Amino acid sequence: MDDQTRSASQWAPKESRPPPVSATGIAGWLRANLFSSWLNTGLTLLSLLLIYYSVPPFLDWAILSATFEGASREDCDMAGACWPIVGVRWKQLIYGFYPEVEHWRAVLAFALLLVALYFGLYDKAPGRKYGLWFVCAYPFIAYGLLYGGFGGLEYVESPKWGGLLLTLAMGVTGIAVSIPFGIVLALGRRSDLPAISMLCAVFIEFIRGVPLVTLLFFGNVMLPLFLPEGMNIDNYLRVVIAVCLFASAYMAEVIRGGLQAIPKGQYEAAAALGLGYWRMMAFIILPQALRISIPGIVNTSIGLYKDTTLVSLVGLFDLLGMARAINADAKWMGLEIELYAFIAILFFITCFAMSRYSLWLEQRLARGERR
Amino acid sequence: MNDQPFAVEMRGVNKWFGTFHVLKDIDLQVARGERIVICGPSGSGKSTLVRCINRLEEHQEGDIVVDGIALTNDLKNIDQIRSEVGMVFQSFNLFPHLTVLENCTLAPIWVRKLPKMEADKLAMSLLERVKIPEQAEKYPGQLSGGQQQRVAIARALAMQPRIMLFDEPTSALDPEMIKEVLDVMVDLAESGMTMLCVTHEMGFARQVADRIIFMDEGEIVEQNAPEEFFNNPQNDRTKLFLSQILAH
Numbered sequence: 001m002d003d004q005t006r007s008a009s010q011w012a013p014k015e016s017r018p019p020p021v022s023a024t025g026i027a028g029w030l031r032a033n034l035f036s037s038w039l040n041t042g043l044t045l046l047s048l049l050l051i052y053y054s055v056p057p058f059l060d061w062a063i064l065s066a067t068f069e070g071a072s073r074e075d076c077d078m079a080g081a082c083w084p085i086v087g088v089r090w091k092q093l094i095y096g097f098y099p100e101v102e103h104w105r106a107v108l109a110f111a112l113l114l115v116a117l118y119f120g121l122y123d124k125a126p127g128r129k130y131g132l133w134f135v136c137a138y139p140f141i142a143y144g145l146l147y148g149g150f151g152g153l154e155y156v157e158s159p160k161w162g163g164l165l166l167t168l169a170m171g172v173t174g175i176a177v178s179i180p181f182g183i184v185l186a187l188g189r190r191s192d193l194p195a196i197s198m199l200c201a202v203f204i205e206f207i208r209g210v211p212l213v214t215l216l217f218f219g220n221v222m223l224p225l226f227l228p229e230g231m232n233i234d235n236y237l238r239v240v241i242a243v244c245l246f247a248s249a250y251m252a253e254v255i256r257g258g259l260q261a262i263p264k265g266q267y268e269a270a271a272a273l274g275l276g277y278w279r280m281m282a283f284i285i286l287p288q289a290l291r292i293s294i295p296g297i298v299n300t301s302i303g304l305y306k307d308t309t310l311v312s313l314v315g316l317f318d319l320l321g322m323a324r325a326i327n328a329d330a331k332w333m334g335l336e337i338e339l340y341a342f343i344a345i346l347f348f349i350t351c352f353a354m355s356r357y358s359l360w361l362e363q364r365l366a367r368g369e370r371r
Numbered sequence: 372m373n374d375q376p377f378a379v380e381m382r383g384v385n386k387w388f389g390t391f392h393v394l395k396d397i398d399l400q401v402a403r404g405e406r407i408v409i410c411g412p413s414g415s416g417k418s419t420l421v422r423c424i425n426r427l428e429e430h431q432e433g434d435i436v437v438d439g440i441a442l443t444n445d446l447k448n449i450d451q452i453r454s455e456v457g458m459v460f461q462s463f464n465l466f467p468h469l470t471v472l473e474n475c476t477l478a479p480i481w482v483r484k485l486p487k488m489e490a491d492k493l494a495m496s497l498l499e500r501v502k503i504p505e506q507a508e509k510y511p512g513q514l515s516g517g518q519q520q521r522v523a524i525a526r527a528l529a530m531q532p533r534i535m536l537f538d539e540p541t542s543a544l545d546p547e548m549i550k551e552v553l554d555v556m557v558d559l560a561e562s563g564m565t566m567l568c569v570t571h572e573m574g575f576a577r578q579v580a581d582r583i584i585f586m587d588e589g590e591i592v593e594q595n596a597p598e599e600f601f602n603n604p605q606n607d608r609t610k611l612f613l614s615q616i617l618a619h
Binding site: 263265266268269270271272273274275276279283284287288291365 | 450468523
């Protein structure tokens with residue numbers, strides 16, 4: 001036998017040969033990924049058919065036959081999309097009725113938001129120690145800028161806010177408030193003190209049992225009826241509080257799920273070392289529970305961000321509300337699709353960014369912990 | 372406090388899980404520096420007994436005094452006792468999101484208020500003592516079971532406890548890793564630490580224990596010095612147990 005003679009005398013490894021052609025190159029890839037079985041071949045062909053019937057007509061509508069220049073609906077030939085509506089009205093879609101000379105304040109607030117996100121979300125940011133102080137100060141800076149009314153800044157009341165500005169303000173506030181509140185509620189619901197756990201459970205179940213629209217109507221229409229004469233809470237504030245309460249309840253349940261996944265041994269080991277409740281939670285339990293909850297937290301955040309479009313039902317002009325207002329203009333009637341497509345792109349960019357960040361964070365935190 | 376004759380004293384301790392009576396009238400005095408091995412069949416209450424000492428389980432009747440501090444519902448006493456009593460678990464229970472070094476320094480920094488530099492130095496010296504200083508920057512998930520358990524011992528020692536509790540520290544380990552953990556425990560025993568070990572490692576018991584306690588059905592059935600315990604067991608239940616574990 002060949003093998004035996006080889007092992008008996010001097011053994012040398014066999015020469016490596018390149019793999020067969022059928023396993024490499026384009027043909028190999030196609031075979032492995034698209035035509036590996038009859039079912040996959042069928043699905044591949046079906047997908048090709050779907051692409052053939054949907055993509056070319058869409059491109060034709062969006063680009064080839066579309067009109068890009070014009071001042072009103074009359075300039076569009078209606079063979080394709082009528083993009084001038086976005087070109088003419090984009091400022092309203094971004095800023096709402098925020099006075100044009102004050103737009104720089106919104107832009108500055110947005111730029112500072114990016115800085116705050118950089119320090120808040122990227123743990124290796126240089127100078128993060130000071131950056132985090134900036135993150136804490138950011139809500140005050142941003143709302144100070146947007147509202148104004150001090151130091152020469154003209155006061156801009158919230159009904160004038162709109163478009164992307166309003167959507168972002170509500171989304172960022174909602175997410176930033178709901179995570180810490182959610183943590184507190186989740187810990188409260190698991191508390192050993194019956195009064196606290198009951199209170200948190202009732203709050204969570206009540207909020208989750210009611211549609212967001214109901215809360216918004218309650219905050220916007222009914223709350224003023226209960227308040228004493230002359231007392232008036234800002235319209236935007238009422239809505240944002242409702243959004244925050246709603247999101248907190250959902251966050252709490254996501255985080256509670258993470259807390260439940262932590263083995264009992266972790267609590268016992270922390271307790272045996274003499275760590276009290278708060279330190280145990282802060283250093284041992286929450287870091288692990290929140291890591292497990294990242295997909296759920298981001299999921300809830302994205303959901304909340306998109307749910308803010310419901311405020312258009314209570315008379316606020318967020319992106320969706322603004323689009324509907326523009327559509328009501330006789331000059332541009334009947335062009336919903338173009339506006340909604342534009343809004344969809346704006347939403348997609350922000351939501352996709354959140355989703356990517358969550359993936360990145362998960363991988364990063366998983367480092368060194370693989371078993 | 373230090374003139375207290377006993378490191379741990381239990382008088383008439385009873386405990387129930389629901390209606391199940393796990394500990395029945397336990398009386399136990401552990402002298403300073405004494406090394407005690409607790410053995411017995413599973414479900415005999417030996418783990419529960421050890422876990423009552425640092426209040427991971429709450430006893431319902433009787434008194435427990437640890438290092439002169441009465442174990443009551445007073446949270447201050449409980450915290451004080453826990454910082455004097457180190458514990459090593461069967462399943463290690465290291466904190467997976469912290470490095471080995473951070474596992475060992477967290478409690479000294481936040482409970483003992485040690486400056487970080489000192490805590491690091493202390494932790495490194497303990498990791499050397501358990502013979503894995505080179506693993507300090509790794510995460511627990513990257514270590515073998517035996518290494519993890521040695522880190523767990525170092526973590527407990529980092530609080531500079533006066534009493535160490537071991538709850539079946541080698542039961543979850545592969546056979547070839549048991550020895551490295553037992554070596555560390557023998558070393559610790561020889562340094563004069565007060566130890567209570569729940570274990571079935573009879574070789575270890577023979578070598579280091581001052582006293583072996585045999586439990587069954589929630590009671591202390593028999594206790595004696597190792598020689599007497601192994602060679603001249605008094606109770607029939609003890610004889611049966613010994614014949615079963617020493618048979619092969």
